[in-house]
Amino acid sequence: xxxxxxxxxxxxxxxxxxxxxxxxxxxxxxxxxxxxxxxxxxxxxxxxxxxxxxxxxxxxxxxxxxxxxxxxxxxxxxxxxxxxxxxxxxxxxxxxxxxxxxxxxxxxxxxxxxxxxxxxxxxxxxxxxxxxxxxxxxxxxxxxxxxxxxxxxxxxxxxxxxxxxxxxxxxxxxxxxxxxxxxxxxxxxxxxxxxxxxxxxxxxxxxxxxxxxxxxxxxxxxxxxxxxxxxxxxxxxxxxxxxxxxxxxxxxxxxxxxxxxxxxxxxxxxxxxxxxxxxx
Numbered sequence: 001x002x003x004x005x006x007x008x009x010x011x012x013x014x015x016x017x018x019x020x021x022x023x024x025x026x027x028x029x030x031x032x033x034x035x036x037x038x039x040x041x042x043x044x045x046x047x048x049x050x051x052x053x054x055x056x057x058x059x060x061x062x063x064x065x066x067x068x069x070x071x072x073x074x075x076x077x078x079x080x081x082x083x084x085x086x087x088x089x090x091x092x093x094x095x096x097x098x099x100x101x102x103x104x105x106x107x108x109x110x111x112x113x114x115x116x117x118x119x120x121x122x123x124x125x126x127x128x129x130x131x132x133x134x135x136x137x138x139x140x141x142x143x144x145x146x147x148x149x150x151x152x153x154x155x156x157x158x159x160x161x162x163x164x165x166x167x168x169x170x171x172x173x174x175x176x177x178x179x180x181x182x183x184x185x186x187x188x189x190x191x192x193x194x195x196x197x198x199x200x201x202x203x204x205x206x207x208x209x210x211x212x213x214x215x216x217x218x219x220x221x222x223x224x225x226x227x228x229x230x231x232x233x234x235x236x237x238x239x240x241x242x243x244x245x246x247x248x249x250x251x252x253x254x255x256x257x258x259x260x261x262x263x264x265x266x267x268x269x270x271x272x273x274x275x276x277x278x279x280x
Contacts (some may be wrong), residue, residue: 005160005206006181013157014179017089018061027152030175034091034187040080046090047076053093055123055248058085058190065124067248096170097137098122098129098177098185101150104202106210107160109218110151113198114190115143116230120246122168122177127250129184130270131230133193134223136263138169147220153179161206162187162198185255192257193228196221229258229270233277 017036024031034050037043047054053071056079061067068079098118103110117135118126135143146166151163153176157163164184166177183202189197201214211218232252245251256277258270 005131007158010157010159010181014181015060018087018200020178021089023153024176029149029152032091032175032177034087034089035123036087036088038087039202043080044076044087050090050092050102052209054090055093056088056090058088059247061085061129064247069123069248074097078092083212094168094175095174096121096122096168096175098126098133098166098168099135099138099146100126100131100184101146101205102186102190102198103147103150103154103163103165103212104198104214104216105151105159105161105163105204106214107155107158109210109211110154111201111216111218112150112220113196113201113216114145114194114221114224115146116186116189122247123248125248125250126166126238127255128246128252131186131189132263132266133190133228133230142169142172142174144220149174149176150179157181160208162202166223184186189228189230189255189257193226193259194221194224196224222254223227226259226261227263227266229263229266230255231258231270232276233274 013023017120021031035046037046053069055069058066070076100116101112103112110240113217113241115132116131117138118129118131121131122185134180146167153165154163159181162183164180168177187198233254233256234252256270256273258266260266260269
């Protein structure tokens with residue numbers, strides 16, 4: 001079925017881990033330096049070569065399903081005792097600051113309405129991480145470089161509309177983890193935090209308009225007046241025996257948003273809202 005602003009090839013290139021890694025190489029963009037494992041023997045061989053910890057990811061997943069962080073031999077054994085969607089992409093864990101970048105493209109130019117900084121470390125699903133917009137630990141210069149990286153990927157894929165790119169900033173390096181050729185759960189946060197109609201602009205571009213016609217300028221948009229903090233909320237703790245521990249697979253079932261003129265106020269507002277929800 002035709003999808004406005006998107007091709008089947010773009011979906012293939014982003015959802016297939018190995019093909020996406022090749023695309024990043026072609027663009028000269030750094031991605032995780034890992035390998036593909038197609039069975040238990042190659043998995044153990046790759047893990048031994050890379051060294052622990054590693055993150056293993058099948059292709060064609062949503063919500064982090066099937067992704068695991070292996071920190072010790074026991075984790076490897078536990079993983080092999082589950083139903084695995086081979087092949088798995090095995091990458092070294094990267095320590096740094098994770099960013100969610102939503103980029104709007106008209107096929108010729110791109111813009112980024114806002115960047116969300118994840119406050120939890122890489123390895124925690126972005127849907128379960130406390131996040132802040134605009135980023136508090138990343139300079140404007142690095143944010144612009146992250147936006148430019150996401151824009152280049154969108155143009156290479158031929159996306160018209162919106163693309164979500166997840167990346168890690170580590171030692172002044174930008175390492176792209178993955179790209180999702182769709183609107184992410186970050187879109188309503190960015191829209192509410194900035195007061196910008198992200199959805200309308202993305203839809204107009206998907207239907208053939210250019211950025212100027214959609215009312216946007218190319219590049220990373222200026223910071224909004226308010227700081228926003230997103231805090232996940234969950235209900236799994238109500239269910240006996242269900243694992244609610246944070247990891248690569250998403251556990252939260254909702255989120256709250258705190259808005260304030262500064263980071264401390266936004267964080268306090270989000271925490272108060274999360275506590276109020278938990279008390280219900």
